Amino acid sequence: MLLDAALGxxxxxxxxxxxxxxxMGRVIGWADARFNQGGMRRIKGIGVMLVLGCAALLLGGALQALGPVVEVIVVAILIAQRSLVEHVQAVAQGLRGDLAKGRAAVAMIVSRDTGTMDESAVARAAIESAAENMSDGVVAPLFWYAIAGLPGLLLYKITNTADSMIGYRTPRHEAFGWAAARFDDFLNLIPARGTAFLMALTxxxxxxxxxxxADAGLHRSPNAGWPEAAMARALGIxxxxxxxxxxxMQDFPFVNPSARKPLLAQDxxxxxxVLWAVWAAVLCLGVILALL
Incomplete structure (x- = not known):
């Protein structure tokens, strides 16, 4: 964690x-192009995830066998605190320049339409991405590393990458990406709630x-709503x-709906x-676990 925070x-x-x-993205992209066609796409998607998961477990075990130096380097590479902070910070810096720069920066980290966003929508998108990716990019990888070492970490990363590429309810990916989306939901059940707990605690x-x-239950995602709801309460927005x-336009409900809605770069x-406070809390937990 310290290496990632220092070097990114x-x-x-x-x-x-x-x-x-x-x-990982190249492998998943190849599998998508090769197998996401014809009939039985859900079965094919399940098969792809089984193969990718087994490969991740085997590779993680092989890397772990090379010793603690390799293990530390791999973990530092596969957690994303510094990278997350830099990408979200770029949105705030862009908004302070002009709205177009803010839109361009937030388009790098969200999949929604950004071309007509106002300042508040840009800030809201950046904050939501920050909350969700604190769970997906930092807490969840570390959780699965703590549970199952490098095999657990690589299994999580390949699943989360697959979900981000093919786990969408679109005509092309609804069947083929079903397994990736469902397995990613399962692997994030505890980390998403743990991230929310640490946000609230700090x-x-x-x-x-x-x-x-209550707010997490309003969200369209079974997991992303937890860190977003906790972030909203932590900031009063x-x-x-x-x-x-x-x-x-999709009419999703607000999380923490009675709080302030106009947002700025300062938010x-x-x-x-908040991200750094949660990072520090996870670091303290890691030290305690190591000492125990």
Whole structure:
């Protein structure tokens, strides 16, 4: 965690070598092009995830056998605190320049339509992405590493990458990506709730926990609603709500709907402080587990 926070993803390394996440994406992209056609697409998708999962477990075991130095490097590469902070921070910096720069920066981290967003919508999208990716990119990888070492970490990463590429309810991927989406939901059940718990614990204790639980149930995702609801309560703002995908406006309910809705770049700054507080809490837990 300390290596990742200090170094992030050094450009001089990843401009010369493909990042492991990029390699995972290439494999999943190949499988999508090769097998997502014809009949029995759900069965094919299940088979692809079984093969990818077994390969991840075997590769994780082989890497772990190479010793603690390799293990530390792999873990530091596959968690994304510094990268997450930098991408979200770029949105705040862009908004302080002009709205177009903010839209361009947030388009790098969300899949919704950004071309017509106002300042508040850009800030809300960045904060939601920050909350969700704190769980997906930091807490969940570390949780599965703590549970099952490098095999657990690589299994989580390949599943989460597959979900981000093919786990959508679109005509092309609804059947083929079903297994990736469902397995990703399962692997994130505990980390998403743990992230929300740590956000609440580090920002006013657990007095808002009942509200967080209620708000999480309003979200369209079984997991993403938890860190978003906790982030909304920690900052005293409303998140989620209506947004457009592929030119179609979707009327999603707000999370923490009675709170402030107009958001600014300063709210993104506050969200980044929440991320670092949760990071510190996870680091403390890791030290305690190591000592025990």
């Amino acid at each position: 993803e050094p450009h001089w390394v990843w401009s010369r070598l493909p990042h492991p996440a990029v390699l 920002h006013g204790g657990l007095r808002d926990w009942r509200g967080i639980v 409303a998140l989620s709500g209506p947004r457009a995908y592929d030119g179609r 993104i700054d506050a969200a980044l402080r």
